[in-house]
Amino acid sequence: MQKTDPNEMGHFGIYGGRYVAETLMPVLKEVAAAYEAAKADPTFDAEFRRLLTDYVGRPSPLYLAERLTASYGGAKVYLKREDLNHTGAHKVNNTLGQALLAKRMGKKRLMAETGAGQHGVATATAAALFGMECIVYMGEEDIRRQMPNVKRMELLGAEVVPVSSGTRTLKDAMSEALRAWVTFVESTFYVIGTVAGPHPYPVMVRDFQSVIGVEAREQILEKEGVFPDLVLACVGGGSNAAGIFYPFIEDEGVELVGVEAGGYGLDTGQHAASIVGGSVGVLHGTKTYVLQDDKGQIQNAHSISAGLDYPGVGPEHALWADLDRVSYCAVTDDEAMESFYELTLKEGIIPALESSHAVAEAKKRAPAMGSDTVIIVNLSGRGDKDVDAVIEMGAGDE
Amino acid sequence: MSRIEKTFERLKVEGRKGLVGYLTAGDPDVEASEARMRAALDHGVDILEVGVPFSDPTADGPTIQAASFRALQGGMDVKQTLALVSRLRADYPEVPIVLFGYLNPLFYYGYEQFCRDVAAAGGDALLVVDLPYEESDELRQHMTSEGLDFIPLIAPTTPTERAKEILKDAGGFVYYIMVTGVTGTRSADATDVKEHVERLRTCTDLPIAVGFGVASGEQASAVGDAADAVVVGSALINAAGEERLVELVDELHAALG
Numbered sequence: 001m002q003k004t005d006p007n008e009m010g011h012f013g014i015y016g017g018r019y020v021a022e023t024l025m026p027v028l029k030e031v032a033a034a035y036e037a038a039k040a041d042p043t044f045d046a047e048f049r050r051l052l053t054d055y056v057g058r059p060s061p062l063y064l065a066e067r068l069t070a071s072y073g074g075a076k077v078y079l080k081r082e083d084l085n086h087t088g089a090h091k092v093n094n095t096l097g098q099a100l101l102a103k104r105m106g107k108k109r110l111m112a113e114t115g116a117g118q119h120g121v122a123t124a125t126a127a128a129l130f131g132m133e134c135i136v137y138m139g140e141e142d143i144r145r146q147m148p149n150v151k152r153m154e155l156l157g158a159e160v161v162p163v164s165s166g167t168r169t170l171k172d173a174m175s176e177a178l179r180a181w182v183t184f185v186e187s188t189f190y191v192i193g194t195v196a197g198p199h200p201y202p203v204m205v206r207d208f209q210s211v212i213g214v215e216a217r218e219q220i221l222e223k224e225g226v227f228p229d230l231v232l233a234c235v236g237g238g239s240n241a242a243g244i245f246y247p248f249i250e251d252e253g254v255e256l257v258g259v260e261a262g263g264y265g266l267d268t269g270q271h272a273a274s275i276v277g278g279s280v281g282v283l284h285g286t287k288t289y290v291l292q293d294d295k296g297q298i299q300n301a302h303s304i305s306a307g308l309d310y311p312g313v314g315p316e317h318a319l320w321a322d323l324d325r326v327s328y329c330a331v332t333d334d335e336a337m338e339s340f341y342e343l344t345l346k347e348g349i350i351p352a353l354e355s356s357h358a359v360a361e362a363k364k365r366a367p368a369m370g371s372d373t374v375i376i377v378n379l380s381g382r383g384d385k386d387v388d389a390v391i392e393m394g395a396g397d398e
Numbered sequence: 399m400s401r402i403e404k405t406f407e408r409l410k411v412e413g414r415k416g417l418v419g420y421l422t423a424g425d426p427d428v429e430a431s432e433a434r435m436r437a438a439l440d441h442g443v444d445i446l447e448v449g450v451p452f453s454d455p456t457a458d459g460p461t462i463q464a465a466s467f468r469a470l471q472g473g474m475d476v477k478q479t480l481a482l483v484s485r486l487r488a489d490y491p492e493v494p495i496v497l498f499g500y501l502n503p504l505f506y507y508g509y510e511q512f513c514r515d516v517a518a519a520g521g522d523a524l525l526v527v528d529l530p531y532e533e534s535d536e537l538r539q540h541m542t543s544e545g546l547d548f549i550p551l552i553a554p555t556t557p558t559e560r561a562k563e564i565l566k567d568a569g570g571f572v573y574y575i576m577v578t579g580v581t582g583t584r585s586a587d588a589t590d591v592k593e594h595v596e597r598l599r600t601c602t603d604l605p606i607a608v609g610f611g612v613a614s615g616e617q618a619s620a621v622g623d624a625a626d627a628v629v630v631g632s633a634l635i636n637a638a639g640e641e642r643l644v645e646l647v648d649e650l651h652a653a654l655g
Contacts, residue, residue, distance in 0.1 A: 009532055019501055019528045021457040023553035023578055026560065165463060171454070178456040183579040185555060282502045282528070283454065295475040296506025297453040 001325045003249050004316060010199020010286075013322065015315035018198040020285045023182045031189075032200040034105050039207075044100065051096045052211060055129070056086045058093075060212075062219035062376070067346040068362075075229065075369035077362055079349070079379040080216045080244060089352065089381030090212060090240045091122035095191055097208035099126035102189035109133040109188045113177040115142055115170030115236070116307035116354065117149025118381055119193030124158035126191075134158035135188075137177040139168040142306045145389045167300045170236075170310045174284050194237025195314030198285030202314050209243025216376055217247050224374055230255045230365065233378035234357040235328065236272065236308035238317045240380035245326055255327075258317060259361045261303035262330030272301035273330040274313040275321050283312040289321070304333035304393075305353035307381075335360040340383065340390065352381035353390075401494040401522050402547060402570045405444055406605045406626060415654040416627030417618075418607050419443035419634055419647065420498060422451055422465035423482050424474025431469070432482055434638050439490055441644050442651030445571075445607075445627065446486070447525065450479050450499030457527045459580040461632035476507050480519040487520030496523045496549060496570075504537070513540040523547035523570045531564040538567065549573055554590075558597060565602040573629065574598060574608045576621060582632025585611045592624040615653030622654055 010016045010032075018028055038044040052058040061081045069077045082090040095112075102110060110127045112134070114120030120136040127134035136153055140162045143150050153160050161180075166172040174197075181190045192201040195209075220228050231248055233241035235258040248254045263271035271277055274289040281290035283298055291299040291311035301311040320326035336353060339360040344350045351359060355378070362377050369375070383390075399407070409416050419438045425431050435446060451469035455462060483495055497516055504512050504526065516524065523546055529537065531550065538548050547570030552561050555578060565572065574595060576586035586608075595606055609629025612618050613636075622628040630650060637646040 017533050018530060019533060020530065021527055021553070021575075022530055022551040022564075023457075023555050023575060025530050025532075026553075026555045026557060165467075166453075175454050175456045179459075179580045182457065183583075185578050282505055284456070285528070290502075292502065292506065296503035297470060297475075298502065299453075 001249060001323065003246065004319055006199060006203050010202065012315045012319040015287050015318040016199060016202055017287055018285060019282045019287065020198050021182060023185060027185050028198050034101055035200050035204050038101055038104055044104070048097055048100055052093065056092055056096070057084065058211065059215040060084050062216055062223065065347050068343065071346055072363055072366035074366040074371065075373040075375045076371070077366060078220065078374065078376045080212060080376055082212060082240065082378060082380045083349065083351065083355070083382035087122050087125050088384060089118040089122065090209060090243060091119045091193060092125060093211055093243070094193065094205050094208040094239060095119070095122040095126040098189070098191045099130050099132070102132070103130055105189065107187065107189040110191050111135050111177060111180060111184070111188045112191045112193060113137045113170065113173040114193065115173065115309055116305065116352070117142065117146040117153065117385060118307060120158070120160070121149050121152050121156070123191045124153045124156035127158065128156045136160050137163050137173045137180065139163045139170060139173045141168040142170065146306055146385050147388065149385050169306065171298070171301065178284065194239040195242045195316060196237040196284060196286055196288065196312055202286065202316055205239050206242040206246055206316060209239050210246050212240065212243040212378065213245060213247030216244055220374065220376060226374065227251050227254050228376045229369065229373040230257065230375045232257050232259060232358045232361050232375060234259045234308060234354050234380060235313060235317060236261065236310050236354065237312070238314040240378050242314060242316060244378045249325060256325065257361065258326055258328045259357045260328055260330045261305060261308035261357060262332040263302040265332055266330055270302040271330060272303040272308050272310060274311060275317060275328040276330045286315050288315040288318045289313050304336060305357070307352065307354040308357065329361060331357045331360040339363055350383040351379055352383045353386045355380045400547065401492060402445070404492065405494050406571070409444065409626070415622040415625065416444040416607065417442060417650050417654055418445040418447060418609065418627050418629040420447040420449055420629060420631030421634055422449035422462060422469050423479040424451055424469030424472055425465040425635065426468045427472045428474065428478060428482065432485065434643055435486060437644055438634065438647050439493055441647040443647060445494045445496065447496045447498040447629070447631070448479060448483055450476060450497055450503060452500035452503055455500060457580055459583040459632060461582045461635050465635050476503050476512070480515050483521050484519040494522045495520065496525055497521050498525045499527070501526050501529045509537045509540045513544040513546055517544035517546060521546065523549050525549040525551070525573060527551070551575055552598060554578055554594060558601065561598060562601045565604065568602070568604060571605040571607050571627065572598060572602060574606055574625070575610045576608050577611050579610065581610055583611065585613070585617055586621055588620040588623065591621045595624040615649040618650050619653040628654060
């Protein structure tokens with residue numbers, strides 16, 4: 001299959017587009033035009049690459065997890081170590097790209113929504129680096145369960161605004177950020193953290209995150225001499241997955257699987273699996289798969305991991321799902337927790353709860369695959385932020 | 399001539415500015431919201447905007463967010479909203495009724511069916527906050543078949559060329575958003591509004607209504623000066639919650655005379 005790109009209006013097939021208030025249409029066009037100009041400017045790319053290398057610490061290693069592989073008893077499991085990036089997750093790849101664009105556009109203030117806080121931290125980091133103001137919208141529930149990241153954002157000079165509407169999680173943080181953007185549209189650049197939202201964000205974020213897949217593709221050829229049989233990544237909005245999948249789209253032999261958050265289980269209705277368990281709708285500026293009731297009202301998502309706790313998904317994932325180029329599945333809270341502990345104890349790597357979903361899917365699939373096959377799991381972030389929450393949950397079980 | 403056209407003709411003859419009133423259907427429950435709408439119409443609202451509640455009203459401030467939430471908690475949906483419109487139409491045959499909301503509930507309902515049902519209920523026009531001109535082709539086709547007007551939103555950030563493009567297919571009236579912001583949170587500078595409205599006059603012959611942030615008769619009179627009508631939403635909802643809806647409508651109506 002050929003690589004997918006949106007048309008001028010940001011449509012990926014029937015998905016994507018720009019479903020926002022008129023107030024934001026001119027600025028979205030400005031951002032899109034500025035991004036096109038930046039892409040064509042070699043100095044922009046050179047500056048972005050320099051930051052990825054010297055500031056983020058790229059390339060991130062592709063690590064053969066031998067003890068995990070032995071324990072699964074099948075395919076070789078490689079981990080793409082985005083957890084080793086500066087700030088501890090893949091999110092910084094995107095925020096540096098967008099902050100560079102904001103600087104190019106003469107904006108002095110960055111704004112972001114955040115769920116787990118990783119994107120908020122990465123945006124606050126970029127703002128500090130470029131000497132910009134930063135304001136981050138975060139649901140009150142997420143502030144509670146990801147307190148270490150709240151402290152980090154504040155240390156970095158960002159203002160964290162608690163959002164108390166709805167379920168007080170990522171969905172509501174994004175709604176509030178969109179409202180704030182309408183208000184501060186002249187002064188502020190909105191740094192969206194995932195491949196969702198109105199055009200050009202889905203394609204722009206994918207492009208900035210594609211460094212993950214480009215590196216992984218080269219690294220696996222160097223180490224194994226072949227392409228991987230399977231690439232796994234967790235999908236909330238879907239930015240780490242888009243980043244690692246996109247460079248493999250044309251490699252027909254490489255199976256790509258996006259792992260959504262199954263929460264308490266798909267049959268309970270308490271999950272965040274928009275593709276596997278949702279239907280087509282319009283949310284936060286884009287047409288895509290969403291979780292909604294039979295009246296077209298958006299439903300609350302549930303996931304143990306704040307970063308996946310979102311009732312929508314990037315429009316390009318919706319298209320990949322329809323084209324059967326990427327398949328999507330769901331992993332429950334319990335399965336993710338089990339893999340969180342297993343990876344921590346077997347490899348000495350504490351993964352983010354988000355990334356633990358992708359690891360859990362590897363555990364399901366690896367045993368049935370031969371020992372000459374290769375899986376790459378995108379380990380999108382580290383779990384330091386989750387330690388308190390995991391301990392709290394463990395205590396609740398006793 | 400459509401109800402909207404007739405209304406603006408009448409206003410011109412009377413030498414008045416129109417009062418466009420927004421209330422969320424189902425807030426705080428179906429019966430009370432209907433009673434509020436009837437009271438607003440009885441006291442001089444010229445055009446009624448019936449808010450279709452949505453779970454994620456990203457262009458609305460705290461007041462309309464809370465109203466939508468209350469309505470949804472009470473089980474309000476598109477079907478019941480249309481039934482409400484239908485009951486109002488029976489008693490107010492001449493008043494223009496505009497359905498005002500977000501795209502997803504309409505998309506889920508199905509555009510064709512929705513437009514047919516709105517027309518059958520006696521609705522005149524649709525205003526979909528998160529459906530910009532570029533994405534509106536499909537819905538507009540169905541609206542045209544059913545004789546419904548597509549009310550365009552123009553913002554302070556909309557360039558003149560873009561406004562011309564948007565307004566060439568518009569009907570009914572133009573809704574000019576006076577402030578960059580969400581509903582009911584900021585008030586506009588009347589001089590600024592006048593400049594923008596005059597700029598819009600060069601793009602269209604349609605009547606121009608101005609809204610977002612009008613809370614009193616004084617404000618309505620100031621910003622209404624350059625326009626043909628003034629939209630009031632959040633302030634009506636707040637007033638209704640404090641049992642002074644009728645007083646506010648009377649005040650606004652007097653100020654626009």
